[in-house]
Amino acid sequence: MSFNHIVIQNIVRDKCTYISYFLSSVFSILVFFFFLIIAFHPMMEAIDPNSTLGIVMILCSMIVYIFSFVFIIYSMLAFLKKKTKSLGVFIISGASTKQVQKMVFRENMLIAFTATITAIVVGLIVSPLFLMVVKNILEADSFGMYVPVQAIAMTFILFSVLFLIVSKITTRFIKKEEAVQLLKADVTQEKLIRPTPWRLLLSILVSAVLLLPLKVSPDVVESLGIVYIIMLFISLLMTIYIVLTQGIWLTIRRLQKSASYYKKTNMLFVSNLQAKGNSHAHVIYLLSILLLAVFVTTSVLYSSYYNVEENTEAVYPYSFQYISHPNNPIEKEQQDIEFMETTLEQTEGDVYAYQSAFKTDEDRRIGFLSNTHFNALGTHEAITLSDNEYYVVAGNAGVMPNTDTIQDYVDDPLQYVGLEERMILVSGFRAVYYVIPDAIYDALNYPEYHVFAYELKDWTEKRDVAEKIEAQLMTESGERYVSSKISLYVDELFVKRVIFFIGFMLSLIFLSAAMSILYFYLQTSLAGEKEKYLGMRKIGLSMKEMRVIVTRELSILIFVPFTIAAMLLFTVLFSIRDALSPAFFQMTTVGVGIILLLFTMSFFIIRKAYFKKLVE
Amino acid sequence: MSDIILNVQQLHKDYVGEVNYKALKGIDFQLKRNEFVSVMGPSGSGKTTFLNCISTIDRPTNGSMTINQKDPYELNDEDLAKFRRSELGFVFQDFNLVHTLTVEENILLPLTLDAVNGKEMTSRLAEVVKFLGIEEIMKKRTFEISGGQKQRVAIARAVIHQPSLLLADEPTGNLDSKAANSVMTLFQSIHETFQTSLLMVTHDPYVASFAERVIFMQDGMLYNEIQKGDHKQQFYQEIVDTLTFLGGGYHEL
Numbered sequence: 001m002s003f004n005h006i007v008i009q010n011i012v013r014d015k016c017t018y019i020s021y022f023l024s025s026v027f028s029i030l031v032f033f034f035f036l037i038i039a040f041h042p043m044m045e046a047i048d049p050n051s052t053l054g055i056v057m058i059l060c061s062m063i064v065y066i067f068s069f070v071f072i073i074y075s076m077l078a079f080l081k082k083k084t085k086s087l088g089v090f091i092i093s094g095a096s097t098k099q100v101q102k103m104v105f106r107e108n109m110l111i112a113f114t115a116t117i118t119a120i121v122v123g124l125i126v127s128p129l130f131l132m133v134v135k136n137i138l139e140a141d142s143f144g145m146y147v148p149v150q151a152i153a154m155t156f157i158l159f160s161v162l163f164l165i166v167s168k169i170t171t172r173f174i175k176k177e178e179a180v181q182l183l184k185a186d187v188t189q190e191k192l193i194r195p196t197p198w199r200l201l202l203s204i205l206v207s208a209v210l211l212l213p214l215k216v217s218p219d220v221v222e223s224l225g226i227v228y229i230i231m232l233f234i235s236l237l238m239t240i241y242i243v244l245t246q247g248i249w250l251t252i253r254r255l256q257k258s259a260s261y262y263k264k265t266n267m268l269f270v271s272n273l274q275a276k277g278n279s280h281a282h283v284i285y286l287l288s289i290l291l292l293a294v295f296v297t298t299s300v301l302y303s304s305y306y307n308v309e310e311n312t313e314a315v316y317p318y319s320f321q322y323i324s325h326p327n328n329p330i331e332k333e334q335q336d337i338e339f340m341e342t343t344l345e346q347t348e349g350d351v352y353a354y355q356s357a358f359k360t361d362e363d364r365r366i367g368f369l370s371n372t373h374f375n376a377l378g379t380h381e382a383i384t385l386s387d388n389e390y391y392v393v394a395g396n397a398g399v400m401p402n403t404d405t406i407q408d409y410v411d412d413p414l415q416y417v418g419l420e421e422r423m424i425l426v427s428g429f430r431a432v433y434y435v436i437p438d439a440i441y442d443a444l445n446y447p448e449y450h451v452f453a454y455e456l457k458d459w460t461e462k463r464d465v466a467e468k469i470e471a472q473l474m475t476e477s478g479e480r481y482v483s484s485k486i487s488l489y490v491d492e493l494f495v496k497r498v499i500f501f502i503g504f505m506l507s508l509i510f511l512s513a514a515m516s517i518l519y520f521y522l523q524t525s526l527a528g529e530k531e532k533y534l535g536m537r538k539i540g541l542s543m544k545e546m547r548v549i550v551t552r553e554l555s556i557l558i559f560v561p562f563t564i565a566a567m568l569l570f571t572v573l574f575s576i577r578d579a580l581s582p583a584f585f586q587m588t589t590v591g592v593g594i595i596l597l598l599f600t601m602s603f604f605i606i607r608k609a610y611f612k613k614l615v616e
Numbered sequence: 617m618s619d620i621i622l623n624v625q626q627l628h629k630d631y632v633g634e635v636n637y638k639a640l641k642g643i644d645f646q647l648k649r650n651e652f653v654s655v656m657g658p659s660g661s662g663k664t665t666f667l668n669c670i671s672t673i674d675r676p677t678n679g680s681m682t683i684n685q686k687d688p689y690e691l692n693d694e695d696l697a698k699f700r701r702s703e704l705g706f707v708f709q710d711f712n713l714v715h716t717l718t719v720e721e722n723i724l725l726p727l728t729l730d731a732v733n734g735k736e737m738t739s740r741l742a743e744v745v746k747f748l749g750i751e752e753i754m755k756k757r758t759f760e761i762s763g764g765q766k767q768r769v770a771i772a773r774a775v776i777h778q779p780s781l782l783l784a785d786e787p788t789g790n791l792d793s794k795a796a797n798s799v800m801t802l803f804q805s806i807h808e809t810f811q812t813s814l815l816m817v818t819h820d821p822y823v824a825s826f827a828e829r830v831i832f833m834q835d836g837m838l839y840n841e842i843q844k845g846d847h848k849q850q851f852y853q854e855i856v857d858t859l860t861f862l863g864g865g866y867h868e869l
Binding site for chain 2: 543
């Protein structure tokens, strides 16, 4: 019997212990592999790595990889804990710690290797289906099947490295004394939660102090930069943990003091909660954080996807907009306009045409519109200015313009009558536009730009027209500036779809990681629980009473994290409510509702399966 | 009220698996009210299976069994659990204490499940605890006390609801001789003080000699029984002789 023989027999003869670890490894690898399949897709080369989408992709791959790293370490430690007792047998039969480490390392590597291969094979089998789904979600026809050689190679290499490192590290955690101790004692007692009021107070204080500048003085936040964000993040995570454990401690204490403690199954339930307080707190904490990540990714990413039409219109107000530079030859301008109008006439539905002009101070990027020119642009309500009045229009979406600079251009001071925050032309073309009485406009000595704008009915569906026109007319700096909200909308929609899809994948990863952590936890504690309930059933605990205890315990493990995460999410959303649209709240509530439904369903499934295992 | 508390007739138990095994092959047995009986026999003779069938932990394949004229196997799970809590008391070799509970809570467990009111709980607890002499360890956890103490706690839990039948499976199996002696003395005084009927499985002839009657099992059948006479020493000798005859690895000292 060689050493490797023991390693293999360990795995083969004890499948149950290994299977959950194996499956969660396969799962992490599979998700990463799918991610790479999209990332390395030939079509993705079209995406500039410096664009938002490119950065999001890179960032997400990193998150997924780091997450896999952490998750695999977690699974491995959970798995080791489950195995410690059987390792104790090896140690007591004379194996040195080094030999046991070697054995565990080889076992891990064997499982890791099998898991990587399995994940890649499964990934390859499922990838046509997966790409088809992606194709439909992204509405990108070019997302066809391909052989993801790069993705295979990268998955294999990265996970080999990851497993090698993780196995090397985690096997160091095997402690001889602990294993032998486990073997000797029939009951091991985990440490109870202790009240730590000072630590609680301190953590809340630190977090509050760190949160304060976020609300009061954003400048300080900006000057501190990333360091501040990381500090805030860590302090918040720690505070949540401490508040959670202390909350559990307080709840247990109150339950113990309550009059109904000695009623029915309460005593069993509460004492169980107390004995496992720390590990319960651990799991609840991890689940809460993961769930919060799920909520944030889904709601943020989905809501960005939700408002594309309005966001597009906010920056590009017209279906087509042609701005002619003063240097643009008049013949060329006429030719372009003729082409545009004939093309537009061929399309179905109404076309509204607007013609206008503005003068500009190029150096200060200020535009001047006459009252008539302003009214000629059809998207806004017409205004009538008296001789000494002026009106301001913002030039950049979301930026408040300076309302006074006009005084530098006129002899007699004008009176400010109002501000239009919506764009009248493409956002960012000029910093600000001043609408002034026609007479004053005519007197201004600045070059004049001509504006031709067209608005189509049902413009979101006029993609083909936009393509046709933009193929012919491109922006030529210093001559003409062509822009279309239709093509911007199409581009934005694609980006948002990809981001949404990535967000969806990420939340799926977090969600299933949460589920696996719960699964691991229940698996690990199953044997002990089974024995305990068997003993209690012998002295007269009915199945019904047992079900009551199990239901209560599982609902704590499942719904408390959900409640914590939902509360945190809505607290954050509420504190930044001014920046959010009601639609965002709606979407978030729907998202949280869906996850609640999922959780409730899985609660019933888990309860049934767990209960069955317990009484087996 | 009948004089018989436990009535077992033609009790069979088969284990069906890869190899079918008949653990009990038709046992007839009666336990009188306020009687103390030990069950002995070599390993594999079916004594624990017998006890498990009576304690409703195992369901017999065939035969009938009544405790206090009631057939527990006709009850559904919930009523059965209640029946166990009210009619039976259990003492196990491995103590079977719930380690998340304190000693006090362990003893009170059957009463809490029955939702007995607080006042009665306190008075019953005080009575039992005093009787067993475990006042000092009430607030301790189960892993902070010795084996002998654990078994006392288990006995306290078994008798707090004044069961009509106390069942014990190798109650001294995990204890040294000193602790075993004190536990057995305790059983005897419970038997005398509370008029509790007792059925105990053991392989130790000394422990068995505390009973009033010893029944011997072999190969799933009742083999023999001995009544205690006037002398405990003579009773012990008879038990040892029977065991030697049965060949369960017992040798005369």
